[in-house]
Structures are given as C-alpha cells and as structure tokens.
Amino acid sequence: MYVVVRVKLEPSAEDAAALGATLHAVNKAANEVSRTAFAHGVKREYALRKLTYAGLKERGLGAQAAQHVIKKVCGAYAVLAGQIRSGFLRGERRRRAESKPIAFRPDAAHPFDDRCLSWQLHAWTVSIWTVHGRKRGIRFSCSGGDLEMLFAHRKGETDLVFRDGMWFLMATCEVPAPPVAEPNGFIGVDLGIANIATTSDGARHVGRGLNRHRRRQAALRAKLQAKRTRSARRLLRKRRRREARHARNINHRISKQVVAEAERTGRGIALEDLSGIRDRERSHRSQRAILHSWSFHQLAEFLEYKARRAGVALVRVNPAYTSRTCADCGHRERTNRVSQARFVCRSCGVVAHADLNASRNIARLGEAAWNAGRESRVPAASP
Template identity: 65%
Template sequence: MKIVVQVKLLPEADQAAALRSTLRTVNEAANWVSGVAFERGVPREYELRKHTYAELRARGLGAQAAQHVIKKTRDAYTTLKANIKAGNLGKPGSKRRRKAESKPIAFRPEAAQPYDNRCLSWQYDQRTVSIWTTAGRLRNIRFACSPDALRMLREHRKGESDLVERDGVFYLTATLDIPEPEVYEPGGFIGVDLGIINIATTSTGYRAAGRGLNRHRKRQLELRRKLQAKGTKSAKRLLRKRSRKEARHAANVNHVVSKTIVTTAERTGSGIALEDLTGIRSRVRLRKDQRTSLHSWSFHQLAAFVEYKAKRAGVPLVYVDPAYTSRQCSACGHTDRKNRVDQATFACRACGFLAHADDNASHNLARKGETVWTAGRESRVPATP
C-alpha cells in the first residue's frame, strides 16, 4: 500500500530564498504550459512536450524539472476531466462547470512541485536532503520528522516526493510503498455509525462525541466572520495565520478516532463495517442553518483514515449500505420510521427495545458487515474431481 510522510525542511535564509524562487519559477512555467495545452485542446503528454519542452529549458529549468512541469500540468487536466465526468463540478451548463471549462488551469506560486531521485537525494543519518533549484543544487538542507517517520522513509520510500510551501514553511511529502499484511479471518464485525453529533459510534460501545469539534468549528466560523467584516491589514494577517487551523484540528480528531476503532478491531480479531455515505450531501435536504454543519462534516476523511490504518494492520474492512439502519430494530428486525423517536433515542414499536439510536444503528451495520463479508468470500467447497 502507498502512504505519504511529510517532513519539515529547515533551510538557511539563502536556501529558503532559492527554494521559494524555484517554486515560483516552475509554477509560472506550469501556468504557461497550461495555456498552451488549453489552446491546443489538451493534447497527450508526448505531444504537449514537443510544444513546450524547448521553451521550458530556455526559461532555466533543468531537464527533469521541465519534464515534471509538463507531466504535472497534463495530470491536472486529467483530474479535471475525471471530476467533470463524475459530476463533481455540477451538471452540464452549470455555472461552476462552465467556469472550470472556459479557462486554463492555474497553479498557485507556492503549489507543489514533484521531484524524483535525479533531482532529490536523502541523507537519512545526517537528516539532510540535496535538492535541485534554479540557483543550482542545494546540499545539506536539514529536515525534521519523528523517529517513526524517519524509519519508514529509510525502509519504504519509493517514487517521487513533492516540495511545497505553506505559510512560509517548506515541506517535502514523500511516497512510501509499505507491504500489506495478510488480512485475517474475522470472528465478527464492528459496526461503525458515523454522524455529526457523535463522530463515530461502534457496536462495541465506543462513542466519539462531536461536541468539542463542533464547538471548535463554531468558534472558528464566528472569528472568521468578525475578521472578514473588519477588513483591516491586521485582520487579514490574522486570517492567513489561522487558515487551515480548523482542518488540522479536525484531522487530528479523526486520526485519534480511527486509531481507536482499528486498534479495538485488531485486539478482538474482528472486522470493521463502515457506512458507504457516497453522495450524501447531494441526497439530503436540510434547513439553511444546518447546511454548514453538513458541509463541514469530514466523514470521508475519517473513513479514509480507518481504511488505511486497517490495511496496515491487516484488519478486514467492508463498506455497507446504511439504508434503514437508523429505523431498523437490532433486536427483532422490525423497521419503522416511528422507531426513531428523536436524534438520540430509538424505541422499537414492535418489541419495545430501547437504546441510543447510534448504538442501535451500529449493531445493524455490524450485521450487514458480516453478510457482505460472507457474500464476498471465495467458496470453500472442494472442487469437483
């Protein structure tokens, strides 16, 4: 399996200036390549290279850097095409889709630039890197990371690494190719019900309340509103300083929750059954005051964290259809809309079973997980002689 590790670069002042200049140069060049690609109907990478490579070399880019700029631009158009095909930018004729299709893709001055082993080398013992820049090869740039990240870099780094600048700080994002352990045969499944009030509720009794995260999001929203309304230079400076703070906090919470779920499954020899919530934002209809909570709900990120942690641990994981899991009684199987008394209470109209609504749904998801796993296993019936 492929995962990424991010390390923080600690360059000297002159090294930082060279890195910053390099990123701006390659992204300015990528914008020019994007314009050429747009004018020519986004040709294939080989054809695009014929129209742009010589000019990129004339702009001072090295051979490998020029190749990466062309590939980065072509990949961006491939991603745009995939998003349009999947309907992620709206229906044909929608304002968002027309805007995306009517102009070339633009790259930010500090956008990531890929580096391969010819442009970047790692010295793990010294914790330094040597990297190509428009000012020449820079050597002995220090980097910082955890001991575990350094071990994984040393043992599993493979492929390209991306150089990116965020808020004046430089990072290298390296790709790791880690062998996946064999998935064991689960003795049962842990159902995981995802939500906004409770981030995750499992059939083992674990419940990650969302009160703290929701309060944090509300505080950040109010602060952004005040600073945006003020509009002064200091307010804009504070807005830049606090950008991505909410996203970092939410990601940390999701890491903690996902690690707890996967560790419990590994310890008990169980599998994990997750809800397949694809497209939920476009399916549900909510009042205006509820839309912010729905669109800031990072259920996909939590599911992705659980998935990759489960793969690393060899824990079986399946996605199940969540339909009617909040209305069905986990004790007798009776399904009725009236069983869901309110957001937190489930009371079966048939057998009288009373439980927290999320607990009841997690048990239904666990049962569905066992069914999906059994249906997906290979037949163990001996072959006919």
C-alpha cells in the same frame, strides 16, 4: 501500500529564496503548459510534451524539471476528468471548470524525483535542484519513527510544499501491507455529526466539542474580517487551517481506537458508504455550514489506511434504512426513529440509542457482505 512522510526543511535565507523562486518558476511554466493543453485539446503526456518541452527548456528549466511540469499538468487534467465522470462536478461547477484552463498557484506544491532531490539521511540533510543551481546541505527535521520509515521504505517522488511560511518535503514510502486476517465478526461504525462515530460495541465519540470549536472559530473569523485592519489580517493568516488541524487530530484519534479494538478482538470493520451524501441531502440553510464542514470522508480514509496497515478487514456497506431498522427484530419503519438520539421499535418495543442501533445494523451488513464475497461464483458441476 503507500505512506506519505512529512519532514520540515530548515533552509537558510538564501536557500529559502532559491526554493521560492523555483516554485514560482515551475508553476508559471505549468500555467503556460496548461493553457497550451486547453487551447489544443491535448491532455496526454506524450502529445503535450511534443508541443511544450522545447519551450520549457528555453525558459531555463532542466530536463527533469520540464518533464515533471508536463506530468503535473496532465495529472491535473486527469483528476478533473475523473471528477466529471464520477459526478463530483456537475451543473454550473462543471461548466466553470471546463470553460478555462487549469491554473496553478505561484507557490503550489511541485514533485521532485531522485535526480532532482537526494537525501543524506545519516546527516539529516537534502540536496535539491533549484533555478539558482543545486542547493546542498539543507537540513531537515522529523521524528525518529519517520526517519526509520525513510531509511527502510522511501521510494518514488517527493513533493516540495510551502505552507504558512514553512518549507516541507512530502516523501512517498512504499510499505508492504500485511495480509488481511480472516475476521471473527465485525465492528459496525455509524458516522454522524452529533456523534462523530458510534461503534456496535457501544463506544460513542461525541461531536459536541468539535462542533463548539467550529462555531467559535467561525465567530472569531467573522469578527476579524469585519475589522479590516492589518493586524486582523495577520491574525487571520496565523489562524488559517487551525480548525482543519483540530478536526484532523480528532479523526486520527478515533480511527486509531477503532482499528486497535478490531485488531485486539480479531474482528473486521464495517463502515457505511456516505459517498455523495452532500448532493443527496436537502438541509436547511442554517444547517448547510455544519453539513459541509462534516469531515466524514477524512475519517473513513483514516480508518481504511490504518486497517490496511494492521491487516484488519474493512468493508463499506450501503447505509440505507439502517437508522430505521430494528437491530433486534429487523422491523423497519420510519417512526422507529423517534428523535436524533432515540430509537423505539414499533414492533418489539426495544429502546436503544439511535446511533448504536444503526451501528449494529451496519455490523450485520458488513458480515453479510464479507461472507458474500467469499462465496464461490463457479456454477456447480453437472452430474
């Protein structure tokens, strides 16, 4: 499995200027390559290289840098095609995306391979190609665990990223994943907005604090945007992504706790598959901001990669009717869900928290899906 390690660069003023000029140069070249690909309808790497490689070399880019610019453009169009195939882009959004070439920001991240970037891990420095020549001895900082990961498993390309006035390297590490242990039951995880995650063991991670934080951040952004002053714009830049970082930290903590409990008890994790829920749900205008800021996909991704690293089985199940079905008797009725938090079975009379009841149903579906996957599909031998 692949793990991305982020390290912070500490370049001098001269080196930082060279890195900035490099990002601007390669992204300007990527925009030209993208326009060529769009105009000629060529999205494959070999065919696009024949059209653009010579021009990139004339611009002063090195051979490897030119190759990476072409690969970057082809990768962007491949992602766009995948989004269209999956239905993620449809209607007006799809029409707009297909009507013009893909554009890259001047400071968008750019990949470097081992020929363009080398690591001196013992010295905590890197050497990197720039448009102003090779820059050597640029210091970086990271945690001890991340440094050990780089020593043992770094492999492949590294992205150069400029964010909020700071420089980072996103290094790819290939870590061997342990074999998935045979689960002794499953922990069901119900995802929601009022409760970010509820497990079938009864653990409830409430979303009240996160939702309050989001409302406060939205109000502060609106207040600063209304001022239209230089200091207000400076504060807005300073506070960028603060809400996203806060939500990311909460999702990391929740996923770590769930995976640790599953690993401790020898169970697997059953997770509801909420793909496409934003397209399916018809919410009131006042609720749209809450629905679209719900980071369920990020939490699911964190659970998935943490479970893979721990050797814990994880299955995704269809969540249809799990909130209306009684986990005790199996009776399904719409009126069983009395309110957001209350579940009362009309058949057996059991009263439970609605999210806890749904997570128990998800755990049962996960176990059924796991057992169905283990069953042999080979027809029985004829007598």
